[in-house]
Amino acid sequence: MNAALKDSIAGMKDWLVEIRRTIHMHPELMFEEVETSRLVSIWLEKFGLEVKTGWAKTGVVGVLRGDKEGKTVAIRADMDALPLEEANQVPYASKVKGKMHACGHDAHVTILLGVAKLFSAIREQVKGNIKWIFQPAEEGGAGARVMVEEGVLENPKVNAIFGAHVFPDLPIGKVGIHEREGLAATDRFIIKIIGKGGHGAYPHLAKDPIFAAGHLITQIHSIVSRDINPLDSAVITIGKVNGGTAFNIIPDEVSLLGTVRSLTPQVRELLKSRLEQLTQGVARSFGMDCRCEFEYGYPALVNDPEMSRLVASACARGIGQDNVEFIRPSMGGEDFAYYLEKVPGSFFRLGCRNEKKGIIHSFHSSLFNIDEDVLPFGVEMFVRIIDQYLGLELI
């Protein structure tokens, strides 16, 4: 990277930290990112980008059209925080009770603003277009799906998209890349076993759905071990069991709620059909009724291998091959998957762990934090990726 670019990124650090802390202190939940969105659009306008607000309620899109013809590359940040109380004792801790940026989306917004600042200063060197997507509601609200439905990948038509997530499993200074599958489809189910209530002392006069649910739980846990190819990945977790009111009453029904994770459409459909079959089979064997509602959540996030290799080589040019790791998928979910269903791209990880600074906690923890060195680091990685994808030869 030429020294001037390197210097301008290094010189941005204080500004980046200030923006990140401002957002961190004022977390907003999904589809309520009003102030965050305002902050983003004010900066994008200052940088002279074409700015359009109101996407998916609070989303913001900025476009920089280069003077010369070329491809269009998009980069994306999510803006929403989480409903939990921050436990970090830092001067920039959340000022909003019960809300916290515990997934690092404050850092994602900041990094993208840094990239905008940098390119706006050298816009005459841009060939093609760069689109910045700031979306709401990654944490379960599928903000990305709404943005895609509203046409965020059109006008100018996006040829490739890149996104990153700060990643506490990797130390600061490292980039993690998923070559293909990166995160899982996140589906859920609600099963009802409908028996017949009665006195606990006269089970023969009732149909005990708790007993049937016990059988069904053990059967459900046979799906991953007996129906799925051991070389594929899948998870079924039953997270909630609901039924009964007292020690001596057989209830009318029991419900089971759970999450189902998979990395391929084939496994996803197999998990769904086996859940339905087992529920019906167990209920029938006890002479009971049942319902099995399977709700599709985010699809699996699947990177384009060529784009993942581009990320790897662009980052390695800056930080060396040793600091770029190809990592295994995670069974968490990410709505960036919706963009990748439409255009090639890659979603990668920016290490933000720093044991010396005590930054070791996982996402969604009340103690989650990032090493703020990831802010200029993230800016540099995106700049390198855009440079390589658009063939700008800035570096």
Ligand SMILES: [Zn+2]
């Ligand atoms: Zn999260």
Ligand SMILES: [Zn+2]
């Ligand atoms: Zn997140």
